[in-house]
Amino acid sequence: MTSVILISRSDIGGGAAIAAYRLHRALRDYGIESQLAVAQRKSSDPKVVVARSPHLGTGIIERLQAKKYTLERRLTARSVSRELAYFSDDRVPGPNLLNRLPEADVLNLHWVSHFLDYRRFFRGISNSQPLVWTLHDMAPMTGGCHYAMSCDRFSERCGACPLLGSTNPRDLTRRIHSRKAAALSRLVPETTRIVAPSHWLADQARKSSLLGRFDVEVVPNGLDIETFAPRDKAVARSVLGLPQDGRIVLFAANSVGDYRKGMDLLLASLNGLDLDQSVTLAAIGSGGLHMPFGSVSLGRVENPRLMSFIYSAADAFVLPTRADNLPNVLVEAMACAVPCVSFRVGGVPDVVRHKQTGLLAEPANAISLREHISNLLRDDVKRAQMGRQGREVVLQEYADTVVARKYAEIYEQLVEARRRHAGSIGQQVSSLS
Numbered sequence: 001m002t003s004v005i006l007i008s009r010s011d012i013g014g015g016a017a018i019a020a021y022r023l024h025r026a027l028r029d030y031g032i033e034s035q036l037a038v039a040q041r042k043s044s045d046p047k048v049v050v051a052r053s054p055h056l057g058t059g060i061i062e063r064l065q066a067k068k069y070t071l072e073r074r075l076t077a078r079s080v081s082r083e084l085a086y087f088s089d090d091r092v093p094g095p096n097l098l099n100r101l102p103e104a105d106v107l108n109l110h111w112v113s114h115f116l117d118y119r120r121f122f123r124g125i126s127n128s129q130p131l132v133w134t135l136h137d138m139a140p141m142t143g144g145c146h147y148a149m150s151c152d153r154f155s156e157r158c159g160a161c162p163l164l165g166s167t168n169p170r171d172l173t174r175r176i177h178s179r180k181a182a183a184l185s186r187l188v189p190e191t192t193r194i195v196a197p198s199h200w201l202a203d204q205a206r207k208s209s210l211l212g213r214f215d216v217e218v219v220p221n222g223l224d225i226e227t228f229a230p231r232d233k234a235v236a237r238s239v240l241g242l243p244q245d246g247r248i249v250l251f252a253a254n255s256v257g258d259y260r261k262g263m264d265l266l267l268a269s270l271n272g273l274d275l276d277q278s279v280t281l282a283a284i285g286s287g288g289l290h291m292p293f294g295s296v297s298l299g300r301v302e303n304p305r306l307m308s309f310i311y312s313a314a315d316a317f318v319l320p321t322r323a324d325n326l327p328n329v330l331v332e333a334m335a336c337a338v339p340c341v342s343f344r345v346g347g348v349p350d351v352v353r354h355k356q357t358g359l360l361a362e363p364a365n366a367i368s369l370r371e372h373i374s375n376l377l378r379d380d381v382k383r384a385q386m387g388r389q390g391r392e393v394v395l396q397e398y399a400d401t402v403v404a405r406k407y408a409e410i411y412e413q414l415v416e417a418r419r420r421h422a423g424s425i426g427q428q429v430s431s432l433s
Contacts, residue, residue, distance in 0.1 A: 006027075038050060194211050246278035246279060340357065
């Protein structure tokens with residue numbers, strides 16, 4: 001039986017963590033011996049292990065490094081633009097939490113920012129260790145940003161970073177990029193595979209100077225299609241205390257106020273929406289913006305079955321994201337037979353197929369978004385048809401059983417590649433003796 005250790009900063013908190021945990025559960029159901037190593041554990045799954053340092057304390061060098069990194073991050077945080085927001089270093093101050101992982105046939109990295117120290121981690125594993133890196137944003141291929149937007153400096157060596165407002169070609173992003181390049185140079189391409197959940201992210205990885213030498217494969221994030229399934233709309237609205245009459249537009253994000261997720265654009269698009277029936281905006285997520293009168297804040301919801309009822313209560317799910325890989329919430333909504341409206345950005349078109357499973361507006365355009373929301377809410381037949389098609393796409397392409405099988409095939413290919421690599425090295429040694 002193949003054994004794998006998935007590595008993720010958390011097991012539930014945030015979309016990337018949820019995707020990693022769902023894959024872990026699906027792999028175990030498929031017959032793969034999977035463990036999930038995390039820095040922050042929120043589930044009660046006994047196969048989720050918290051990575052801990054064997055040291056009781058930290059040495060003076062580590063404490064000095066931590067102070068240096070903290071200062072540098074504070075200076076960086078002041079300059080990071082609101083539009084891009086996400087930025088992380090390749091270094092993690094303090095003890096190396098990943099230096100005592102159990103042995104496994106395959107290591108599968110996920111979202112590891114602020115958890116995995118590049119130099120120490122890749123120096124600590126065999127260079128031919130079968131390794132899969134499942135991307136959830138662009139961080140592994142850049143000098144710090146998680147979404148490069150219109151910048152293509154990551155295809156070379158970064159530097160003069162627009163995110164930091166920098167004109168210095170040897171700025172922090174160039175230094176981070178250089179350190180990442182040195183760490184990743186140890187990996188053997190034959191036993192390393194990059195997995196991207198969307199075709200857009202796969203394309204970015206292929207043109208990246210850090211990841212471009214590895215094979216890249218597209219495998220979407222999986223979903224439990226029994227849990228995320230259509231529920232009776234009237235029952236769902238009654239359970240949630242939502243109005244039975246009128247239209248309900250649903251929005252969901254880990255943080256409602258996350259600028260990248262575009263709640264401000266949704267509010268602008270709904271302002272002036274002209275329909276015969278009233279429209280209620282329901283939002284899932286913590287924190288956020290000031291919600292308009294008549295809207296409903298459902299707060300943070302972590303129960304998957306309850307989420308399926310919330311999706312089923314909606315007439316349309318709208319995610320006006322400014323940049324994204326493959327948002328779980330779009331797949332979840334489609335699994336519940338709810339048509340989606342979003343922007344034509346990143347990996348969104350992989351799942352929201354224009355005029356088939358939903359509608360795609362022009363990026364960051366509230367007027368275009370309003371037109372698509374209006375068209376969808378006016379047409380009962382179109383919504384029902386798109387809902388059915390969306391559910392069918394999820395069953396065929398995003399079911400966790402389908403995704404687990406694809407990962408199992410990748411793992412076996414890499415394990416076999418390691419055997420061939422070891423045999424090749426053995427032959428070279430024999431020829432020299």
